[in-house]
Each structure stands twice: as C-alpha cells, then as structure tokens.
Amino acid sequence: MKKSFIFIVFVNFVLYLPGYFIHAQTSDERANNLFKEVRCLVCQGQTIHESNAELAEDLKIIIKEEITKGKSDEDIKQFLVDKYGDWILMTPPFDPYTYVLWLSPAIIILFGFGYIYYKSRKQLK
Amino acid sequence: MPKRIIYYVPILLIIVLSVFFYFSLSNDTSKISSPIIGKPLPEFSLPSLLAGKSNVRSEELNEEGTFILNVWASWCVPCRAEHDILMVLNNLHDVKLYGLNYKDKPSEAVNFINKLGNPFKNIGVDQSGRTAIDLGVYGVPETFIIRDGKVIYKHIGPIHMSELDEIIVPILKDSR
Numbered sequence: 001m002k003k004s005f006i007f008i009v010f011v012n013f014v015l016y017l018p019g020y021f022i023h024a025q026t027s028d029e030r031a032n033n034l035f036k037e038v039r040c041l042v043c044q045g046q047t048i049h050e051s052n053a054e055l056a057e058d059l060k061i062i063i064k065e066e067i068t069k070g071k072s073d074e075d076i077k078q079f080l081v082d083k084y085g086d087w088i089l090m091t092p093p094f095d096p097y098t099y100v101l102w103l104s105p106a107i108i109i110l111f112g113f114g115y116i117y118y119k120s121r122k123q124l125k
Numbered sequence: 126m127p128k129r130i131i132y133y134v135p136i137l138l139i140i141v142l143s144v145f146f147y148f149s150l151s152n153d154t155s156k157i158s159s160p161i162i163g164k165p166l167p168e169f170s171l172p173s174l175l176a177g178k179s180n181v182r183s184e185e186l187n188e189e190g191t192f193i194l195n196v197w198a199s200w201c202v203p204c205r206a207e208h209d210i211l212m213v214l215n216n217l218h219d220v221k222l223y224g225l226n227y228k229d230k231p232s233e234a235v236n237f238i239n240k241l242g243n244p245f246k247n248i249g250v251d252q253s254g255r256t257a258i259d260l261g262v263y264g265v266p267e268t269f270i271i272r273d274g275k276v277i278y279k280h281i282g283p284i285h286m287s288e289l290d291e292i293i294v295p296i297l298k299d300s301r
Contacts, residue, residue, distance in 0.1 A: 041263035054228070055263050058254050083261045085160045 027067045034063050034073060038080060039088050047090055159261050159279045166194070166271060167259040171249030174226050174234055181223060181249030187274040191297060192221045194269040195245070196257060198229040199237035201265045207283035208241050214289060215244035218297060224248035227257050227265050270296055 025033070035049035040056040048056035059080070066076045080088050092098045161167075166183040173181060186192045195211060197204040215222055224245035226234045231250060238248070251257055260269070261279075268280040270293070278296055280288070 054254075055258075058258060062255075062258065082160060083259060084263070085261075 027064075030073065031060070031064050031067055034067075034076060035060060037077070037090050038063070039090055041084060041088060159276075161261050161269070161276045162279060163275055163277075165274045166269070166276065167256075169249070169251075169256040169259065171225070171251055171256060174224075174231060174238070174248040174250050175243075178247050181225070181247050186223060186271050189273050190221065191273075192223060192271045193293075194223045194225055194271065196225045196227050196260070196262050196265050196267045196269075198227045198265050199233040200229065201227075203283040204266045205241070207266050208237075208244075210284050210286060210289055211244040212242050213286075214293065218294065220297060221246055225257065225260075226250045227262070228252060228254045268293075 032049065036047050038048045038059060040046045040048045040051035040053055040059075042053040042055050043051050046056075048059050063076055066079065071079070077089060086093055092101065094102055165187045168183050170180045170182045173179060186194060193214075195207075197207070211222065214220060222245055224247070226248050228251070231252075234248075234250070238245075249256070260267075264281070266283050268284060269276050270278040270280075278292075280292070284293060
C-alpha cells in the first residue's frame, strides 16, 4: 500500500516535471517579464513594473497591446528603444560603448587567476 | 624596485575610478539624448483644440521650413510659466509654433488658452497620450524643433527665458 503510493507519487512527479520546463509563457507572464526590463523614465531608478507613474501605466498598456498583436519580446523592446533610446531598457546593450562595462568582471577574474597562478608557481619553486 | 611599483597599482586604480565616478555624478540622466533627433516626426493626425480648425497632422510639420511643437497640459504647473515665454517667442519672432495638448480635459485646456493667450497656430489634442509616446515624450512640457522634415532639437522641461535667448532663438535664426 505504502509502496504503491510512493510509486504513484513518483510517476506523477516524473510525468509533470517536464511540464514545468516546457510550459509556454502566457501573455500575462510575458508582459510582466517585459515590465521588469523597461525603465520608468519619469522615476528613473525603477522599472515600469514597480511604478504607478502615468507614463509607466501607458507603456504597460502599449506593451500588452503589442503582445496581443503577436509581436515578439525583441520587437517590443526595439519599438521602445526606437522611441526612447537604449536608456529605456534596464539591461544596457552590448556595443562598443559598453564593452568595458560588460567585460570588466571577466577581465578582473582573469587578472585574479593570473595572479594566483603566478604566486603558486613561485611558491613551488 | 619594480616590485615596489606593483603596490601602488591598487591606489592608482582607486584614484582613477574615483575621478571617473566623480565626473559621472554630474552626468545628468534626465538629459537623455532622444533617438528622434535627425528623424521626421512620426505620423499622427490629431483633432484640433481650437474650434473650426483642421486636424494637426505630422505632414504639416514635416514640410519645408522650421516648426516648433510644444507639448503642454493645463494641469502642468511648469507649463504655465513656460506659456509666457512661448507668448514672447511668438510675438518677437516669426515662428510656426504648434501645440500638442497632452492628456488634458478639453474644457480646461480651452480655459487655459483663453486666459493666458494663444501663441499656437494650431493645437492638437492627444488625450490618450499615445502620440506623445510615439514622439518619445516622458513628461510635460517638452518642445521639439523640426526643420525641413527633421527634428533638430528636443527640449525637456520648461523653456526658461535664458534658454530662449541662448538656445531656441539661435537655432531659429540659424535657418535664415
């Protein structure tokens, strides 16, 4: 009895598990994710997701409209960037202007490893 | 000796970074350069606030010549201060000044114009704020200068008297 119960739970778990990963985003979820990536230009530190400013509310409506029109997330972001510039996205784009910004963590880590390697070599000698 | 130099690297780094951050502080993020500069006005056709006037259309403002489009609302306090400046601008210079009435009650907007004067050739009513978003507006007032079908300047916030003399008028004079 106990065994079969565990078995059923296990089977259910295995059957449902993939669903969590394949699960398509609903348009509401897509909208919410986009809201979190768009800066509220009136209250610049916040995303429109966190903001009740009028412009933020308007942008939310427009994003929802664009989703129902069947636009992709990238299309919608590009639409906003065309109107307001890169600044409207919370994540800065990867372009020559931001190379240093994006690559500096990797460079610093490389330096660190280089230093450790250099030190350990020295100690072995 | 060369070993000693390495000890100064972190201090130097901190100094360089501090200088960089210090100057970044004065970088005013509210003066975001707008992607609309150099492009024609996006398409719009808005009903006029003024009785008997035709729609305000983007084609009209994208024609040859210099046009000014001012985004305003009667509920916007800085717009009141700016309104005097616009009146001065209109009286002193031969400009094609247009208004875009943003998210306003038409009756209150008309009151505003009747009381303070009308410097505009025509005023488009954008009640939903959708056209303003197409223009990249994020607050009122904002002012666009359009020359020969291209936006050449965008002013965020009210135009002060000094800015009229130092920025707006030189741009207008430049065309002649």
